[in-house]
Amino acid sequence: AQSVAQPEDQVNVAEGNPLTVKCTYSVSGNPYLFWYVQYPNRGLQFLLKYITGDNLVKGSYGFEAEFNKSQTSFHLKKPSALVSDSALYFCAVGSVEEYGGSQGNLIFGKGTKLSVKP
Amino acid sequence: KAGVTQTPRYLIKTRGQQVTLSCSPISGHRSVSWYQQTPGQGLQFLFEYFSETQRNKGNFPGRFSGRQFSNSRSEMNVSTLELGDSALYLCASSLGGGQFLPGANVLTFGAGSRLTVL
Numbered sequence: 338a339q340s341v342a343q344p345e346d347q348v349n350v351a352e353g354n355p356l357t358v359k360c361t362y363s364v365s366g367n368p369y370l371f372w373y374v375q376y377p378n379r380g381l382q383f384l385l386k387y388i389t390g391d392n393l394v395k396g397s398y399g400f401e402a403e404f405n406k407s408q409t410s411f412h413l414k415k416p417s418a419l420v421s422d423s424a425l426y427f428c429a430v431g432s433v434e435e436y437g438g439s440q441g442n443l444i445f446g447k448g449t450k451l452s453v454k455p
Numbered sequence: 456k457a458g459v460t461q462t463p464r465y466l467i468k469t470r471g472q473q474v475t476l477s478c479s480p481i482s483g484h485r486s487v488s489w490y491q492q493t494p495g496q497g498l499q500f501l502f503e504y505f506s507e508t509q510r511n512k513g514n515f516p517g518r519f520s521g522r523q524f525s526n527s528r529s530e531m532n533v534s535t536l537e538l539g540d541s542a543l544y545l546c547a548s549s550l551g552g553g554q555f556l557p558g559a560n561v562l563t564f565g566a567g568s569r570l571t572v573l
Contacts, residue, residue, distance in 0.1 A: 371561070380459070380545055380564030381498075427498065442488065442511045443562070445498035 339364040341430050343446035350418045350453050358413040358449045360428030370411045371429040371443065372402055381427060387411060398422070418453045425450050457482065459565035461546050467571045473534040476568045478546030480527050486510075486551030487529040488562065489521060492543040501544075504529055505551045536572045543567040 340363045350356045362368060369388045373381040385396025392404045402413045411428060429443040460479040468474050480487050489501040500513040504523035521531040527548075533540055547562035 373564075378566070380461075380566045381547075381562075383561045383563070386561060429498075442500050442503055442513070444500075445490075447497040 339430065339432065339444050341428050341444050341446040343426075343428055343449045345449050346447075347450045347452065350451070352420055352453055352455050353417055356415050356418040356422070356451065356453070358426050358428075358451060360411045360413065360446060361409050362411065362428070362430040362444075363409060364430055364432040364444075366432045369431050370402075370404065371431075372396065372400070372411075372413050373427045373429060373445075375425040375427065375448070384413070384426075418451075420453050420455055423451055423453045459546055459548050459563055461544075461565035461568050463568060464566065465569050465571075467573060468536050469573050470536055470538060472536050473532060474536060474570060475530055475532045476544055476546075476570075478529045478531075478548075478565060480529070480546075480548030481563055484548035484550055484563070485527050486549045487523055487527065488547045488549075489529070489531050490545045490547065491515075492545055492567070493541075498545070501531065533570075538572050541570060541572045543569050 342361045344359055348358055371386045372384040374384055375381045384400050385394050385402055387394045387404045395401045400415050402411055404411050425448045427448050428446040431443045462477045478487055486505045488503040490498045491501055492498045501515055502509055502521050503511045507523045518534045523529045545564050545567045547564045549562050
């Protein structure tokens with residue numbers, strides 16, 4: 338069965354330090370992967386996506402993620418964290434083979450709360 | 456351009472009642488998806504509509520239903536409400552399209568409708 342795992346419920350980072358939010362996935366076929374961020378009382382905002390091509394994907398607000406097919410991972414990274422990055426981060430995966438023509442059916446991880454302290 | 460608009464933002468119902476939530480997608484977007492977000496289960500896919508047709512459905516009971524109108528606006532309905540239906544209901548729109556482009560169409564989420572069932 339398809340699934341997404343975000344092994345850490347919370348990640349604590351000091352401002353200015355690099356941050357990593359982990360994500361591993363399991364789908365049959367070729368995956369396409371997303372990271373979204375959610376601020377309190379708001380919907381999810383798109384950060385970046387991987388479909389095909391370069392394994393290193395750059396997204397909004399200085400975030401990037403690396404697709405690793407052998408480890409089935411798609412970790413989110415940022416070289417220097419800001420206090421304003423504190424939010425809930427979701428990894429999501431879809432697969433053409435599993436979901437056919439449905440583009441709106443994504444499997445989301447449980448989310449990782451990122452806390453950046455000054 | 457205007458984002459995805461969900462109404463109402465907050466509502467309180469009692470067990471056994473029914474509720475209808477509305478979603479207006481971004482202009483030009485033809486696909487609308489609905490998700491339920493709870494602290495315990497995270498985000499779970501409810502259904503997706505494209506051109507007034509349900510394209511995919513998640514694993515929810517028949518009490519959960521939806522529809523899409525010719526202007527792409529969508530509604531979802533939950534009948535015979537249960538305490539466990541308390542959640543944030545998120546709507547997301549995307550361009551959609553007759554030809555599936557894997558992951559190409561990013562989901563844009565609304566702020567959600569927070570339902571409390573007493």
